[in-house]
Amino acid sequence: MTSAAAPAVGEVPPDGPEWPGEPASRGRLAGPARTIGVVLARRVAAAAAVMLGAATTAFVALHLLPGDPVAIILGPSTMASPQVRAQIRTDLGLDAPIVVQFLRYLGRLLQGDLGRSYQLQQPVSALIGDQLAPTVQLALAAIAVAVVLAVVSAVATAGQRPALRAAASLWELVTVSTPPFWLGILLLTALSFRLHVFPVAGAGGFGALVLPALTLGLPVAGILGQVLREGLETALEAPFVTTARARGLSQTAVRARHALRHAAVPLVTLSGWLAGTLLGGAVIVEKVFARPGIGALTLQAVGSRDMPVVMGVVLLSALVFVLLSTVVDLLYLLIDPRLRSDRGAR
Amino acid sequence: MTALWVAPRRRGLPRLRRPPRIGLTLAVLVLLGIVAVAVAPGMFSGRSATDASSTQALSGPSGAHWFGTDQLGRDVYSRVVHGAGRSLWLGLGATALAVAGGAVLGLAAALGGRAADALLMRLADVALSLPPLLLALLAMTVLGSGALNLTLAVAISTVPGYARVVRSEALVVRRSGYVEAAVGLGLRRWLLVGRHILPNTLGPLLVVATVGFGTTLIAASGLSFLGFGAQPPAPEWGLMLSEGRNYLATAWWVGVFPGIAITVTVIAVNVVGRHAQARYTRRTSR
Numbered sequence: 001m002t003s004a005a006a007p008a009v010g011e012v013p014p015d016g017p018e019w020p021g022e023p024a025s026r027g028r029l030a031g032p033a034r035t036i037g038v039v040l041a042r043r044v045a046a047a048a049a050v051m052l053g054a055a056t057t058a059f060v061a062l063h064l065l066p067g068d069p070v071a072i073i074l075g076p077s078t079m080a081s082p083q084v085r086a087q088i089r090t091d092l093g094l095d096a097p098i099v100v101q102f103l104r105y106l107g108r109l110l111q112g113d114l115g116r117s118y119q120l121q122q123p124v125s126a127l128i129g130d131q132l133a134p135t136v137q138l139a140l141a142a143i144a145v146a147v148v149l150a151v152v153s154a155v156a157t158a159g160q161r162p163a164l165r166a167a168a169s170l171w172e173l174v175t176v177s178t179p180p181f182w183l184g185i186l187l188l189t190a191l192s193f194r195l196h197v198f199p200v201a202g203a204g205g206f207g208a209l210v211l212p213a214l215t216l217g218l219p220v221a222g223i224l225g226q227v228l229r230e231g232l233e234t235a236l237e238a239p240f241v242t243t244a245r246a247r248g249l250s251q252t253a254v255r256a257r258h259a260l261r262h263a264a265v266p267l268v269t270l271s272g273w274l275a276g277t278l279l280g281g282a283v284i285v286e287k288v289f290a291r292p293g294i295g296a297l298t299l300q301a302v303g304s305r306d307m308p309v310v311m312g313v314v315l316l317s318a319l320v321f322v323l324l325s326t327v328v329d330l331l332y333l334l335i336d337p338r339l340r341s342d343r344g345a346r
Numbered sequence: 347m348t349a350l351w352v353a354p355r356r357r358g359l360p361r362l363r364r365p366p367r368i369g370l371t372l373a374v375l376v377l378l379g380i381v382a383v384a385v386a387p388g389m390f391s392g393r394s395a396t397d398a399s400s401t402q403a404l405s406g407p408s409g410a411h412w413f414g415t416d417q418l419g420r421d422v423y424s425r426v427v428h429g430a431g432r433s434l435w436l437g438l439g440a441t442a443l444a445v446a447g448g449a450v451l452g453l454a455a456a457l458g459g460r461a462a463d464a465l466l467m468r469l470a471d472v473a474l475s476l477p478p479l480l481l482a483l484l485a486m487t488v489l490g491s492g493a494l495n496l497t498l499a500v501a502i503s504t505v506p507g508y509a510r511v512v513r514s515e516a517l518v519v520r521r522s523g524y525v526e527a528a529v530g531l532g533l534r535r536w537l538l539v540g541r542h543i544l545p546n547t548l549g550p551l552l553v554v555a556t557v558g559f560g561t562t563l564i565a566a567s568g569l570s571f572l573g574f575g576a577q578p579p580a581p582e583w584g585l586m587l588s589e590g591r592n593y594l595a596t597a598w599w600v601g602v603f604p605g606i607a608i609t610v611t612v613i614a615v616n617v618v619g620r621h622a623q624a625r626y627t628r629r630t631s632r
Contacts, residue, residue: 046471053472064488177612179564181571182587182605189598280477284568288591299572302483310487314480321475 036333043329047322052106054318058311059105063098065307070094114315115308119301124312127297135293138216138285139278141209145217146274150224154263155255158232168229175222180281184215184288212289216281220274224267231263238262268328275324279317373617380611384430393421395428395581404597414599416589418579422600426607429581433608436497436575436582437563443501444562445555448508452547453539455509456516466509473506482565486574496575500566504558511554515547522546553626557619560612567608583608 070088080088089095093104108115114124157168191197191211199208235241236259244254283295294313301309383390399419407414413422455466473481485499519525525542533541567584569575576582578589583604590601 049468050471050475053468054475057472061484061488173613173616174609177560177564177616178609179567179571179584179587179605179612181568181584182601182608185587185591185594185601185605189594189601193595193598276475276477276480280479283479283483284572287572298480298483302487302574305487305490307487310484314476314484317477317480318472318475 036330039329039333043326047326050322051315051318054315055106055109056102058315059102061311062307065305109315114312117301117306117309119304119306120309124308127309128294128312128316131292131294131297134291135279135282135286135295137209138212138282138291138293141213142216142220142278142281143274145213146220146224149217149221150228151260153221153225154228154232155252155260158229158255158259159236165229168225172222172226175218176226178219180215180219181284181288183218184211184285187211187215188288208289208291212285212291215288216278216285219281220277224270227266227270228263231266232259235259235262265332268331275320276317279320369617370621373614376610376614377618380430380434380614383427384434387428387431391421391424391427393424395425396420396579404593404600406597407599413603414597416586416597416600417593420579422586422603425581425586426583426603429583429586429604430607432493432576432580433563433567433570433583434611436493436500436566436570437559439497440500440504440566441555441559441562443497444504444508444558445551447501447505448510449512449544449547449551451505451509452512453516453544455513456520457539457543463513467513470506470509473503474510478503478561478565479568482569483574486569491574492577493575496566496569499574500562500569503565504562507558508551508554512547512551515550516543519543519546549626553619553622556615556622560615560619563608563612563615 070085070092093101096104112125114128116123117127120127153168153171157164188211192199198211232255236255238259241254241259244258245251249257279294282293283298285291286293286295287299294316298310298313300306301313387395397420399415402411402415402419403417405411405415405419411421411423413426416422416425451466455463458466476484481503482499485502486495489495489499520543525538528538528542566575567582567587570582570584571588573585573588576585578585586604587601587608590597590604593600
């Protein structure tokens with residue numbers, strides 16, 4: 001009855017069931033569930049496109065590598081006869097047309113088969129699986145370090161005295177400009193070799209994780225802190241902050257409970273970038289601290305030009321990025337109801 | 347008149363926070379100094395960067411050796427000074443290549459029609475879904491090690507970002523009045539691109555490149571650190587750090603001074619880059 005009342009001309013209809021007489025194709029009228037559905041479909045399509053692109057890159061890179069794959073697999077000191085070579089070629093499907101090879105490659109990828117390492121003669125997926133745990137550990141620890149440092153420094157300095165803000169800015173500039181490999185070396189020199197607080201190398205225990213996590217997390221903390229502080233300063237000038245202050249909330253409560261949540265939204269956007277930084281950084285940090293992990297595996301593979309392993313890591317990295325950014329986009333819709341309108345969704 | 351004066355509201359203004367002026371002056375001076383060192387290392391250090399002396403291996407900083415000596419008794423200060431050129435060239439070469447490649451690809455995407463745009467931008471999506479270091483390592487796997495390949499690999503890893511900037515700038519410029527006018531006057535396509543579109547996308551591109559130069563320097567020295575770039579005994583900051591890594595227990599100076607050189611350079615570049623960004627970035631929303 002009342003719900004059947006037509007909206008006034010020019011009034012934006014609320015979310016909910018479609019208005020009678022309006023064409024159903026008007027996306028503006030879609031309910032939140034449908035908007036989420038549309039966003040999800042769009043995201044999944046984009047993600048699939050990126051993964052297909054990454055797989056194609058992988059295939060092209062495998063074929064770009066100079067040298068005959070059969071010769072690479074057999075190694076330099078082989079006595080294999082031409083018949084044996086031809087047999088291997090047929091077994092591997094290398095005599096099929098390139099398009100067929102590509103489709104077969106995609107099919108194997110879908111089954112989780114990343115191929116075999118040239119050097120280590122093991123399935124790439126097994127190699128990566130073995131090395132995954134230490135790297136994930138390191139990345140999670142680094143995220144924790146970065147988020148804690150960024151939040152603390154942003155909440156403490158946003159909108160405060162210029163001197164304090166300048167100090168925070170300088171700190172962020174220095175952390176962003178310091179090469180991670182050197183930061184690791186500095187931390188090792190000071191805390192492991194001089195003060196003997198932390199172990200020098202290895203992956204055993206919590207103590208061995210502290211310095212690598214700091215090395216990986218500090219530059220990230222610099223960037224996160226910068227973004228968070230800018231967001232916080234914008235949020236602190238918003239009317240709702242005045243309201244909260246007027247209700248008698250303390251300055252800290254306003255910051256922590258109200259402004260921080262708003263400021264956190266752009267932070268979520270960075271998470272895709274973050275995943276990349278952490279994986280790239282892991283290569284360097286694992287080298288500096290002589291830790292095992294995906295980074296160490298990658299380095300070894302690049303050094304020996306073991307393309308299947310390198311491509312396995314590349315595909316894994318693309319997959320993590322794609323999954324993360326899809327999840328983040330959906331999280332947005334949950335965090336911020338304003339985005340559920342169709343205009344916000346695009 | 348005074349009644350019309352309205353206090354400037356902070357809320358609506360673009361937040362372009364600049365570091366203080368003194369920082370910029372300092373950064374420019376530091377950069378000039380580093381360029382001088384890179385161009386004429388002989389003026390700053392009389393010693394050779396590669397002369398070894400086994401009797402003086404790993405001696406600490408002193409009047410004779412300001413930054414101490416490394417495991418082969420080479421003077422670390424001279425190596426830092428003589429390494430400046432090589433390290434800077436790696437970063438500069440990679441940035442220049444990436445900017446040039448980005449300009450070509452970005453213009454092709456913006457002006458080359460729908461199919462080219464779609465293809466190039468999907469490629470950029472793929473590339474940007476990977477960490478730059480991993481992309482560079484992938485390129486190194488295909489190309490093999492060496493300083494030249496390293497420059498190329500770092501350039502490849504940063505091209506997609508530049509291509510995006512050029513594309514979006516070119517799309518804006520293409521719709522502006524003077525380009526429409528030039529089209530109306532019947533200017534030929536390549537003249538249009540060369541005389542109007544490219545010069546007007548160049549400014550933002552160079553600003554982005556200044557900021558990117560710092561990152562590129564870190565990436566290039568990082569790959570050298572990992573052992574894929576300059577080969578011993580050449581003095582290069584990243585390589586020196588990786589050699590210093592092995593002597594941290596006894597000789598901190600071998601691994602500390604080259605790092606200071608990189609960090610100071612990158613900080614100076616970043617300060618200049620941020621100023622340029624705050625000053626010259628287009629203030630329109632797109």
